[in-house]
Structure formats: C-alpha cells, structure tokens
Amino acid sequence: MAETSTSAAGVIFIVAMIAALAATYRPLGDYIYRTVTREHDRPCFQNTIERGIYRLVGVKRDTEQRWGGYARSVLAFSAVSVVFLYGFLRLQSLLPYSNGLEGVPAPLAWNTAVSFTTNTNWQAYSGEATMGIAVQAACLAVQNFVSAAVGIAVAIVLVRGFARKLTDKLGNFWVDLTRIVLWVLIPISAACAIVLIAGGAVQNLSDFTTATTATGDTQIITGGLVASQEAIKDLGTNGGGYYNVNAAHPFENPTSWTNFIIIYLFLAIPFSLPRTFGRMVGDKRQGLAIAAAMGVIAIVSAGLVVGFESFADGTVPQAVTAAMEGRDVRFGVPDSALFAAGTTLTSTGSVDSFHDSYTAFGGGMLILNMMLGEVAPGGVGAGLYGMLVLAVITVFIAGLMVGRTPEYLGKKIGAREIKLAGMYFLVTPALLLIGLAASIAVPSNLESMANSGQHGLSEMMYAFTSASNNNGSAFAGFGADTPWFNTALGLCMLFGRFLPIILALALAGSLARQRPTPASGGTFPTHQPLFVGMVVGVTVILVALTFLPVLALGPLAEGLQ
C-alpha cells in the first residue's frame, strides 16, 4: 500500500472525528434527554437504585427547587467537596495506598481542591511525585465525575427555563446529579476504560516496579488506577492527568487509536447536549442550530491550529524542519494539534503534546479557543449554557437592529434577562485581565516565566485564561506552584466557575416564570443558517474586541517578529 502523506492522514483523522461525533449526536443526546426527564414513579431498576441513594442523602426526590434553592445546593455540594478534598490531600500520608507520599502542602492543596471541584483540573503539581493511588481514585477521580455532572445539571436547568412556563420549579439538584453520574458518566467511562486497557493503559495497585534496562541502568516503572481515571477525565472534560505529562504518557494514552478515542471522549457529550436541548424544548432544529454554531467555530479553529503546526513557522521549528518539540512520535504533529485544539475548545485541559512548544500562532489559537469562553463545544454542560447565553445576546442584538422586543424560543429577552446574560459574559474577561495585570505588577512573579520575552507573557496569559475558563491546560513551563499563583489562580477558577453558574440559574428562573409568546410572522427564526451565522459572528466579535489588545502583546508579537 502506498504510504499516505502526513497531511492527508491528518485530514482523514479530522474527517473521521467529525463522522464519529455526528454518528453519536442523536443517540447520545436522546439518551441524556431520557435520563434527565424520566418519571420517578414508573417501576424500573434505575429508580429502585436511585431511591436508596436519595434515602441515604435524605432528600425528597419529588420536591423540585426554585433557581435559588438549586443554586444553594450546587454551592453547598461544591463547598463540601472543596473542604473534603483539601482535608484528604493534607492528610495523604495517613491513607493506605499512598505510595509513601507526604501530605500535600496547604497552598497546593487549596489550589488542587478548587481546581478539581470546578472541573478545571489545573495541576500545579506532578502526579507521579505528589498524589498516591488513594487520593487519585477516591478524591480526584470522584470530582471528575461529580463536577462534570454539576455542569450538565446546570445546563439542563437553563434548558428547563426555556422549556417550562409559568413556574418557578426547575428540578431537583440531587436527583439530576445522581442520575447523570449513575446512568450517563459511569457506564460510558467503564466501557471506555476497558477499551483503553486493551490499548495498553495501566490499571493496577502496584507502587513501583524496578526494571534493569538493557544497558544495566535502573528504571522505576509507575503503576496506578490509571485507565478508570483516564476515561472519566476525558468524558467529563476534566483533564487532570494521572501523571505529570497527562495524556502524552504512554500508560494513559498508549497508541494512536487510543488518542482518537480520547479526543472523541472529550467532544462527545458537549456536542450531543444540543440534541438534548432540542428535545427538551420540543424542537430538534433548535438543537441542531446550536450544534452547528459550535461546529463551525470548532472546525475553523481546529483547522487553523493543525495548519499552523504543520506549517511549523518560527526559528526552532524551521531549524528542526517540523514542530516536533514536545510531541510523541506515535501521535505525530497533526493529530497532536487536533488534540490541542479540542482540549482548549472544550474545558478539558488534558494534553498529549506540550503547548508551550507550539508555534506562536498555533499556541495563540489555543489561548483564543479558551477566550471564546469554551462554547464550541465547551465543557460538559458549561459549553451548552455558555452558548445559550450567547444565543440570548445574539437575539437581543438582532432585536435592536429591527426594533422589536427580542424573543428566544418564545421567551421574551427583557431587561432582566439581558443584564444576567451580559454579566455572565463579563465574568471571565474581568477575572482573566485583572488577574494577569495584577500578577505582572508584582516583580517577583516574573520569575515563574520559563521563556523570556513575549513567550513569557503568553505563559502567564495562558495560565489566567485557563484558570478563569476552567480549562486546566497550561504552557507548562510556567512555574505556577508559588503561593501567589496557587491563590490567585484558585480564586479565578472558583469565581470563573460559580459566578456564571449562579447567573445561568438566575436566567433560568427568570425565563421559566414567563408565559411563552406564540411565534408570529415577525419572530426571528432561531433554527436557520442566518441565526447560526449571527451567533458565530457575535461570539467572535465580542471575544475579539475584548482580548485583541492583550493577544497583541503576547502570541501575535511573537509570531510577527
């Protein structure tokens, strides 16, 4: 067989990924729809199991909450999670299966607890040197499940806000949380974990195996419950690697086809949730329009990242003749670049190549992907509610153009709704730019930069972008394990997660109270290509206006030298 060229193989890889996502759009979206809307009183084994959990937790499954009650439950659950995680990390040395590792120092434990609770999975530590099997499985992986479920639950509530009328009841957080974890996340993770093991991912309880190499050297081979954590880390768009080098590690991501599965996993739920949305509001075309807006941005962005990396601009890539620094041979440049684009377009933050060594424009695109607010397709749940907020802003702008009261899905977008949507949009830029500016003003912080000049600024910019948007990937040369950055980035993660969640829930509450307006001849149709184009345009323009100045100082200046 004639050998395919690298670029042709890369293009086929992208096309195959799109085909895989398109194939599961309907079944996965419909399955999530059935899971979150199932009746409690119908006999089925799922209801029986759930009943036991609700009794244990002490919640009444039939009591629906208002948006405020739902938000307080989300916050209570997350607060308890942070405290629980912090405590276990500090006390690691007392736990069994801790590989003899010490308790985690206070600033790092705070940062990590916040990072995993907020679905960020920013890691200011090296997995193999800091976290034993016990905290990885019983603390960090648990948050991979529940923080993902929180994101999906909030998205479902916002959709209920559009779908319901004349009510302030929006569902029960504990029911949504339990169902999403038990019936969506666990089954898919379990199946994929076993597939990853078949590819070579490890799943064992061994501390270390000492090997004597062919040349008489010693190599310590690490173990751990890796495959089970790898599956949910990607499915839940978490991204926190078991090992320091994350999904570049052959024990997490052993082959080129596990690489394909991992990229698929972190795109699958975010791209299928619009289908769930369409089913819940009773118009599948609305879901398809949202998925299309996500898809357009994702394809353009992924194409640009793969293109920039394949073109290998910059002094070192030109000297090497390929952007191979920080890439493993089995993945190659194009597949690594697609992984990087996908991990920053979602809120995953898992990496199979090292973004710090990307070309100036390729790395800049990764930062821009996160600055888009991670809506194309975004994190599980977070991507959908982010995109719906942008859709609200879009119909508002469209309404201004023609001088009509804007409506979306029959709900009026009035002063209260647009204020909530506007504040939602402003949260992450404010956190990112203020955090970055404040950090640069402190001279000692500059020592954290591993590269000099514009690239050093890009490293710090990447850190604040990643934390504020709950991504978790990094220009990993950046020395983030200092008290300043552990604290500042921790605050960015916390506010970047929960302020938008509160605003999205408030928006849901305000929408659900309304009586729907019947569509008339003057209603702007929100299921047609014109609307998709407008959502994409509004997203790109808002983000460009907000971030162009800061991007010009970092990646743009580096690339245009």
Next chain:
Amino acid sequence: MQRLPRWITQHLAAFRALLALTVITGILYPLAILAVAQLPGLSDKADGSLVYDEDGYVIGSSLLGQSFTDDEGDAVLSYFQSRPSAAGDGYDPLTTSASNLGPEDVVDAQPDPALGWDGDENAAQSLLTQVCERSFTIGAREGVDGSRPYCTPSGESAVGAVLGVYYSQGTGGDVTRVVSLNEQCGTVESPFLAVYEGTEVECAEYGEDHSAAIVTPIAGDAGGDPAVPADAVTASASGLDPHISPEYAELQAGRIAAERGTDSGTVLDLIDDHTDGRFLGFMGEPAVNVLELNLALDEEFPLT
C-alpha cells in the same frame, strides 16, 4: 430536639451525597475496572506491558522508552538510540516532563567561563542550541552531515546561529554593532559570520547585557532537508516516548550493522519488522519501538 438551621441541613445532605458518590465512583468503579483488568489478554497490559529477560527479571515496559547510554550519558553504539528526553536525567518515569521551551527560545544563558556549562547553574542552553548540538553529535556518530538551518556550521560543535544587532535608532536605522550571542569569546576562534550588513561580528563577552540588541536568527545555507530527522533532535511530550521515526532508525542502521557484525540490509529488514504503520492507515505516524528493536538485536546478533 430543636431543628437545625436550613443551611446546615443543606450542607449535611451535600456531605452525605458526596460520601455516597465517593463510595460508588471512587472505590467501586475503579475496583470493578481493576477486576475486569485481570482477564487474560488484559492483565499484562493493565500491569504495564512489562518486558522480561529469560531469567524473569523486568527489563522495562514495551510502552516506555529507555536510554541506551553508558554511565557518562554517551550513546552505547551497539544499540539504537532513543529520542532526547526531558524526563529527569532522561526517560525517568518518576519525573515525566517535556522541555516546555518555545519556538523563539534561541539565546543561550552563557556560563561563567570559570565554571563551565556543568558548573554554572545559571547557564542554560536555548532550545535552538540544543537542537543544533544534537544534530551535530548525531551527524558525527552516524557519519552524515549534521548541519541544519539556523545552526552554526563550525567544526567542533554547533550552536544556534543568532546575532544581536544594535541599530542607531533602537529598532531601525544603521547597524552599529553586531554580536554572535551564542558564541562566547574564548570558546570559538571566530564567529560563524565575519560581517553582517557591513559591520564586523563580535563574539559574546560573558556577563555583557545584550537585551537592547535585536535578536536576529540567521538561517544560513544548510538547506531545508537535513540528514538528521526531526524526532532525533527534539525532546518528546512525555519524556518517555518509546518510539523513533523509521527515518531515524534507518539512519542508525549502518552503525548498528558494523557494531553487530552484520550487513545493513539485514538490520533494515529488522527495522521494517518492528515498524508500526499508521493505525487504519491514517491515525498517528509510522513508528519504531526502540526497546523491542534493541531486544530483537540482542537475540539475533548477540554481543559477545
């Protein structure tokens, strides 16, 4: 008993929910996967794809790369060499890492001449100089031309070919002074370029600050198709990359054949047997597993 305030019961419910979900997702789920991983066909992989010698001792993992170097860190010539690694001293699974150096990391932090590269902890080679030096070393080892664009073409070793150019008006105007930033005075006879824009090029004095100069990499005339392949001169993402490209393996075939007392054709056939093509023809890149290839060498052409 007085009822607890609402906000406390809320947090207690949250705590019970977290405990229940911790038992399910943090204990039962990973242990269930662990149990399935004990099935024949999966268990070897779940345990790390370990490779054993004939006495049953672990040599390594077929998924993790290794260094084939001696105590000094020099290549053992009878083995295929792996890629450069930024994981600890190389291929250390306890400190996995990439270099994280960027595309414009081209200026070395020169060492104090009294201490040298190994003694001065503030000294650091730029990524460009690392690439140039690796290319030069591999070229010399394999008997090919190790030159690359943006590298100095000197005889003893190679560094990044980077000039610091001073202009009369900061970033524009006439060239007033030119320094070869990676060539320290005393270590080179003369800079790689004698004259730039009509100005004589100086070597770099240790300790002099050139931050006002415009960093100007010089492509040179090495051409865009170097003999030493890209993966041979760059550090991997994992620091544990088990593979090299087929091109890098083939480059090493002549040396291996000579060391092992056979002909290159036989070694090339062996490389071919250990090359994994793209999965389904389009996923990833063709790759040669270095540990497996070296163990096959030991089996077929044992060192006496």
